[in-house]
Amino acid sequence: MVTPCSVFFLSSEIAPFAKTGGLADVAGSLPKALKELGHEIRLFMPRYRCINERKFILRDVIRLKNLEIPLGNKKVKVDIKSSFIPNTKVQVYFLDYKPYFDRNELYVDPVTKTDYKDNDERFILFTRTALEMLKLLHWQPDIIHCNDWQTGLIPLYLKTIYSEDEFFRNVKTLFTIHNIGYQGNFDKSAVSKANLPESLFYPLSPIEFYGKFSFLKAGLEYADKINTVSPTYAQEIQQGPEYGHGMEGILRRRRKDLHGILNGVDYSEWSPDVDKYIPFQYDSNQLDKKLENKKALLEECKLSFDEGTPLIGSISRLADQKGFDLIAEIIDKVMKLDLHYLLLGTGDQKYHRLFNKIAKKYPQKISVQLKFDNRLAHLIEAGSDMFLMPSKYEPCGLNQLYSLRYGTIPIVRATGGLADTVVDFNPETKTGTGFVFKNYDSAELLQAIKRAIDVFADKPTWTQLVRTAMEQDFSWKTSAKEYTKLYALLLNSRKT
Known part of the structure; x- marks a missing residue:
C-alpha cells in the first residue's frame, strides 16, 4: 500500500524542456510515474534560453514575481514561471533570471568549451530560490528530492541557515547521484556568495574538497538519504577513487543511508511495437x-x-x-x-x-x-x-x-x-x-x-x-515503486 507524500523534485535539466544527458530523461519520466502512484509532485528547474515559452505554455506565477533572493552581499530579483510536463498534470516551476540562464548552453561556455565561470552563483541562486518560493507558495513538501551537484546546497541550507525555520522543520531530503564524476567544486569564495558562515569551510570539513567548496560533497554530507541509479554502482562508488572520485570515504561512512535504484525506460518512446521512427514495428512474435x-x-x-x-x-x-x-x-x-x-x-x-x-x-x-x-x-x-x-x-x-x-x-x-x-x-x-x-x-x-x-x-x-x-x-513504474519505499523510510525517520 502506497503512502502518498508530497515531493519537491529539483533538477538542473528536465526532458523535454532542456537536456544534455540522462539526468533530464530521469527528471522527465520518474515524476510522471510517481504521480501515477498517488504522490503529489512538483518540479523546479532553471528557465534556459533553449526553452520555448510558447510551445510549452509557460505562465507567470503572480505571487512569485520579483522575488528578492540574497546572493552574497546583494539581493537579486527573480521571477518564477510555471508549466506542465507535456500530456501530464505534473507541474514544473522555472527560475527565470536572464543574466544567469539566458545563454546558449546549460553549463559550458560554447566559446571557451569550459564551464561557465559563474556556475557557482547560478546554482546558489537556483537552490536558494527553491526554498524561498516554497514559503511564498505556502506549500510544505514532505521531501525535497535533489539531483546531482547543482542541487547539493539544499540539504546544507536546511541544516544550517534554515535550521531554525519552523516552515522546514519536518522536511526531509533525498540526494540522488546520477554521475559522481560531476562534482561542482568551486573556489572558497562561493561560501560567502552562498551566505553561509565561513566557519563551515576548513580542511576536511563537510563542504571542503581539496581546497574547493564542493556542492556535491555538501549534498552527500547533509542529505537525510542518498541514492544512486543502480545497486551495483552504489557499491562501486564506495570502493575507491576509480569509481568514487574522492567521495568514497563519505559514502562508506554513510553506507546505511545509501541506496541503489535502477533507472527505468519510457516504453512509450522506446519500444518496437510503438516506435514511430522505425519502418517496421514489431513484437516478440513478429x-x-x-x-x-x-x-x-x-x-x-x-x-x-x-x-x-x-x-x-x-x-x-x-x-x-x-x-x-x-x-x-x-x-x-x-x-x-x-x-x-x-x-x-x-x-x-x-x-x-x-x-x-x-x-x-x-x-x-x-x-x-x-x-x-x-x-x-x-x-x-x-x-x-x-x-x-x-x-x-x-x-x-x-x-x-x-x-x-x-x-x-x-x-x-x-x-x-x-x-x-x-x-x-x-x-x-x-x-x-x-x-x-x-x-x-x-x-x-x-x-x-x-x-x-x-x-x-x-x-x-x-x-x-x-x-x-x-x-x-524495466519500466519507470518499477523504479517509482522503489523510490516510494525510500520516501517511506524518510517519512518514518521523521517520526522517530
Whole structure:
C-alpha cells in the first residue's frame, strides 16, 4: 500500500524542456510515474534560453514575481514561471533570471568549451530560490528530492541557515547521484556568495574538497538519504577513487543511508511495437519484421545484407569511459570476424580519427556515423542483432535497456547498471539475456563478442534468447515503486 507524500523534485535539466544527458530523461519520466502512484509532485528547474515559452505554455506565477533572493552581499530579483510536463498534470516551476540562464548552453561556455565561470552563483541562486518560493507558495513538501551537484546546497541550507525555520522543520531530503564524476567544486569564495558562515569551510570539513567548496560533497554530507541509479554502482562508488572520485570515504561512512535504484525506460518512446521512427514495428512474435528493419538499416548505411551475418550496433559518446579504448585495441581482430559493425556517436577526436581510418580500411564491414541522430538511433536498436556496450563504468545505462526491449542482445561489461540489468547467457541452461565479461580487458571483450556470434549461428537458441530479452520489464513504474519505499523510510525517520 502506497503512502502518498508530497515531493519537491529539483533538477538542473528536465526532458523535454532542456537536456544534455540522462539526468533530464530521469527528471522527465520518474515524476510522471510517481504521480501515477498517488504522490503529489512538483518540479523546479532553471528557465534556459533553449526553452520555448510558447510551445510549452509557460505562465507567470503572480505571487512569485520579483522575488528578492540574497546572493552574497546583494539581493537579486527573480521571477518564477510555471508549466506542465507535456500530456501530464505534473507541474514544473522555472527560475527565470536572464543574466544567469539566458545563454546558449546549460553549463559550458560554447566559446571557451569550459564551464561557465559563474556556475557557482547560478546554482546558489537556483537552490536558494527553491526554498524561498516554497514559503511564498505556502506549500510544505514532505521531501525535497535533489539531483546531482547543482542541487547539493539544499540539504546544507536546511541544516544550517534554515535550521531554525519552523516552515522546514519536518522536511526531509533525498540526494540522488546520477554521475559522481560531476562534482561542482568551486573556489572558497562561493561560501560567502552562498551566505553561509565561513566557519563551515576548513580542511576536511563537510563542504571542503581539496581546497574547493564542493556542492556535491555538501549534498552527500547533509542529505537525510542518498541514492544512486543502480545497486551495483552504489557499491562501486564506495570502493575507491576509480569509481568514487574522492567521495568514497563519505559514502562508506554513510553506507546505511545509501541506496541503489535502477533507472527505468519510457516504453512509450522506446519500444518496437510503438516506435514511430522505425519502418517496421514489431513484437516478440513478429521477429521477421525485426529482420526487415535490419535490411533497411544496412541499406541506409551502405552495408550488404546477409541474414546469417550478425550486425553489431553501438550508440555512444566516444570516450574511454565507454570502453572505446578496449574496442580500439581489438578492432582489427573484430573486423576479421563474420559480422558487420555500425557505430553512431561523437566524442574524443582521437576516436573520430581512429574510426574514420577503420571505415576506410574495412568499407564492407563497418559503417561509422560521427553525429547525433535520434531517428537513426532508434533504427540501430531495432535493426541490429547485438549491441556493444563495454563501459569502464556505467552508473545505470539506458541503451542496454532499450536493446533488451528491441531484442537486440547486449554485449556488456559487468559494471554499474549493466551488471544489474543484463544476465550472462548460459549455454547449458540456455538462460540469460546477453553476453557479459567481467574484467576491463580487451581479450575478454573479444571473447564475449565471439560467444555472441557462436550463439547467433544457432537459430532456435538465438530466437529464444531474443524473446527472453524482450520480456524484461524495466519500466519507470518499477523504479517509482522503489523510490516510494525510500520516501517511506524518510517519512518514518521523521517520526522517530
